[in-house]
Amino acid sequence: MKFGKGLGLGIYTVLALLFLLIPIAYTFVFSFNDAGKLNIAWQGFTFDKWLTVCSTAGLCEAFGNSILVGLVSTVLATALGTLIAIALVRYRFRARSSISLLLFLPMATPEVVLGAGLAAQFLTLGTEKGLLTIILAHTMFCISFVVVTVKARVASLDPALEEAGRDLYGSPGQVFWRITFPLLMPGIAAAALLSFALSFDDFIITNFNSGSVDTFPKFIYIAAARGIPAQVNVIASAVFLLAIVLVIVVQVSRAARAKRLARQLG
Amino acid sequence: MAIASFAESGADLQLTGITKRFPGFTAIEELDLTIPAGSFFALLGPSGCGKTTTLRLVAGLEEPTAGQILIGGKDVTSTKPFQRPVNTVFQSYALFPHMTILENVAFGLRRRKLGDPVGKAHEALKLVELDHLASRRPAQLSGGQQQRVALARAIVNRPALLLLDEPLGALDLKLRRQMQLELKTIQTEVGLTFLHVTHDQEEAMTMADTVAVMNKGKIEQMGAPEELYELPRTAFVANFLGQSNLFTGEVVASGPDHIAVDVAGVPIVVPRTRAQRHAGEIAIGVRPEKVSLLTSAPLPESGRNVLGPGRVTDVSFSGVSTQYLVDVPGVGELVVFAQNMVFGPVVQVGASVWISWNADHGFGLDDDPGVVPRFVPDASTESIAIQRRIALEEELEQA
Numbered sequence: 001m002k003f004g005k006g007l008g009l010g011i012y013t014v015l016a017l018l019f020l021l022i023p024i025a026y027t028f029v030f031s032f033n034d035a036g037k038l039n040i041a042w043q044g045f046t047f048d049k050w051l052t053v054c055s056t057a058g059l060c061e062a063f064g065n066s067i068l069v070g071l072v073s074t075v076l077a078t079a080l081g082t083l084i085a086i087a088l089v090r091y092r093f094r095a096r097s098s099i100s101l102l103l104f105l106p107m108a109t110p111e112v113v114l115g116a117g118l119a120a121q122f123l124t125l126g127t128e129k130g131l132l133t134i135i136l137a138h139t140m141f142c143i144s145f146v147v148v149t150v151k152a153r154v155a156s157l158d159p160a161l162e163e164a165g166r167d168l169y170g171s172p173g174q175v176f177w178r179i180t181f182p183l184l185m186p187g188i189a190a191a192a193l194l195s196f197a198l199s200f201d202d203f204i205i206t207n208f209n210s211g212s213v214d215t216f217p218k219f220i221y222i223a224a225a226r227g228i229p230a231q232v233n234v235i236a237s238a239v240f241l242l243a244i245v246l247v248i249v250v251q252v253s254r255a256a257r258a259k260r261l262a263r264q265l266g
Numbered sequence: 267m268a269i270a271s272f273a274e275s276g277a278d279l280q281l282t283g284i285t286k287r288f289p290g291f292t293a294i295e296e297l298d299l300t301i302p303a304g305s306f307f308a309l310l311g312p313s314g315c316g317k318t319t320t321l322r323l324v325a326g327l328e329e330p331t332a333g334q335i336l337i338g339g340k341d342v343t344s345t346k347p348f349q350r351p352v353n354t355v356f357q358s359y360a361l362f363p364h365m366t367i368l369e370n371v372a373f374g375l376r377r378r379k380l381g382d383p384v385g386k387a388h389e390a391l392k393l394v395e396l397d398h399l400a401s402r403r404p405a406q407l408s409g410g411q412q413q414r415v416a417l418a419r420a421i422v423n424r425p426a427l428l429l430l431d432e433p434l435g436a437l438d439l440k441l442r443r444q445m446q447l448e449l450k451t452i453q454t455e456v457g458l459t460f461l462h463v464t465h466d467q468e469e470a471m472t473m474a475d476t477v478a479v480m481n482k483g484k485i486e487q488m489g490a491p492e493e494l495y496e497l498p499r500t501a502f503v504a505n506f507l508g509q510s511n512l513f514t515g516e517v518v519a520s521g522p523d524h525i526a527v528d529v530a531g532v533p534i535v536v537p538r539t540r541a542q543r544h545a546g547e548i549a550i551g552v553r554p555e556k557v558s559l560l561t562s563a564p565l566p567e568s569g570r571n572v573l574g575p576g577r578v579t580d581v582s583f584s585g586v587s588t589q590y591l592v593d594v595p596g597v598g599e600l601v602v603f604a605q606n607m608v609f610g611p612v613v614q615v616g617a618s619v620w621i622s623w624n625a626d627h628g629f630g631l632d633d634d635p636g637v638v639p640r641f642v643p644d645a646s647t648e649s650i651a652i653q654r655r656i657a658l659e660e661e662l663e664q665a
Binding site for chain 1: 325326327346347348352353354356357358360361362363364373374377378403406419420423
């Protein structure tokens with residue numbers, strides 16, 4: 001009975017993992033497909049697509065745009081969102097709770113509505129659509145996520161720490177950079193990673209506000225109409241591998257640090 | 267403006283007409299207080315009495331609604347915390363978790379750009395005997411060690427005034443005793459002015475030169491610990507600093523040295539100099555350890571007050587002494603502490619006893635008799651034995 005139960009759970013786990021990982025495995029495997037225009041059926045193994053990644057017209061440019069938009073909007077959203085989070089937790093002011101609530105709205109609103117609304121605004125203002133409008137749009141929806149993430153961290157920060165900094169002759173700037181900021185760092189880093197991932201991934205809002213500029217998701221969407229080139233799989237796989245390597249490096253260094261601390265204590 | 271040099275010695279602190287209002291309530295009302303340079307001053311009171319707010323006002327972490335704060339004769343009311351020659355040992359220690367112990371201690375020195383911050387930090391850590399842990403993080407230290415680091419981090423700056431916000435509250439009893447001694451030694455060694463905020467009357471009395479008892483945003487009484495204990499001026503002080511037996515009655519006789527108060531038909535004599543009021547209905551009291559318990563009616567003797575007979579309603583043995591509760595008809599319940607000169611309690615519950623005390627040991631209060639609480643039911647003022655008994659009884663009731 002017990003054995004059967006354990007076996008059922010095992011099978012279920014394997015199935016669930018397979019279900020989650022198959023699309024990624026497919027993407028990775030088909031980045032080595034010796035395909036022509038269409039990358040649907042397996043044609044044979046090749047490294048060519050990895051070596052000629054930028055030969056597909058517009059692909060690397062779109063990828064570069066995505067990285068640029070991701071970085072700039074992450075920096076903007078993280079900086080603004082962190083300041084908003086600190087203000088919301090640390091200070092009591094009029095309309096504090098309504099602002100808190102309003103900040104949730106971009107997360108709750110369907111992306112299509114946000115994208116279309118923004119596009120209408122840009123049209124009214126006569127702003128030419130391009131990289132700038134994409135960055136503005138991404139910064140806008142990323143701020144909400146940054147505020148929510150960083151707020152939790154600020155709330156868990158003992159206000160006495162900042163008071164101790166002020167008491168020990170730290171000017172407001174010094175207290176922020178030497179105490180508040182380093183202590184909020186884990187939250188801020190998480191918020192920045194989330195922002196970048198959201199921005200890099202975004203298609204709907206971008207599509208409304210990008211004009212003729214292509215980002216990576218937009219490029220794939222357009223390419224899908226006439227067949228996605230295998231180079232897209234290459235870039236997707238590369239991004240995936242980079243993320244995996246980052247996670248592993250962080251985990252290993254954290255484990256090493258914990259070990260070192262434990263040795264010091266013992 | 268940073269303070270570019272060490273204070274040579276402690277400075278005096280002067281508060282004049284300090285009022286602090288928060289939305290909805292007043293924490294401090296018209297407070298005047300002078301703390302002489304180099305003294306160890308304790309601000310004692312129950313939670314919510316305004317003592318921590320006073321400390322934060324001095325540190326600059328709060329702004330007063332009205333009044334002036336002078337440190338060493340200089341008005342610092344409108345300056346920021348980092349501009350004041352004041353350092354604080356926080357209740358939660360507030361050590362920076364992302365820095366080593368050494369960097370924690372050197373923080374203030376580095377901000378003021380003083381020479382050799384590392385060397386001075388090591389020196390301060392040596393003073394609290396923690397130099398061997400300089401490279402650790404705060405989380406790797408025990409509570410007592412963290413407390414000492416917090417102290418080192420503050421005194422390394424040689425502030426003119428050191429503020430201590432219940433710094434020993436989180437430590438267990440034994441460690442607290444040890445730290446009390448260490449704090450006192452360090453204060454004498456470095457010669458700084460210490461302002462210590464606490465709700466622990468025993469801590470305040472053992473450590474401070476001067477104690478100010480605070481209640482509801484005002485200072486009730488200020489003085490040396492012995493003076494406060496032996497001659498409380500208000501019922502609050504009489505009950506917050508230890509316990510007291512309080513009575514109210516009309517002054518029936520008034521002589522050059524003594525006055526007599528009618529308590530349930532018995533004239534109770536109090537020295538004139540030890541009474542705040544000398545006519546009308548007044549409140550008087552006597553400390554429980556000044557009272558002796560007698561098993562037979564004593565012969566009338568001048569200079570001694572006698573009440574009784576009463577019935578013993580409770581006996582709690584606490585090692586060094588025994589606490590008896592005696593119910594005297596018409597007067598109420600009185601507390602008697604008796605040293606355990608023989609083995610165990612001398613009388614049992616239900617015994618008929620008289621209580622008597624030297625008339626010179628009584629005191630007269632300044633309160634209006636109508637509002638005098640006979641016994642303030644504050645847990646911290648009850649003896650340990652009583653607290654244990656109450657806890658036990660509650661447990662039994664629930665079972």
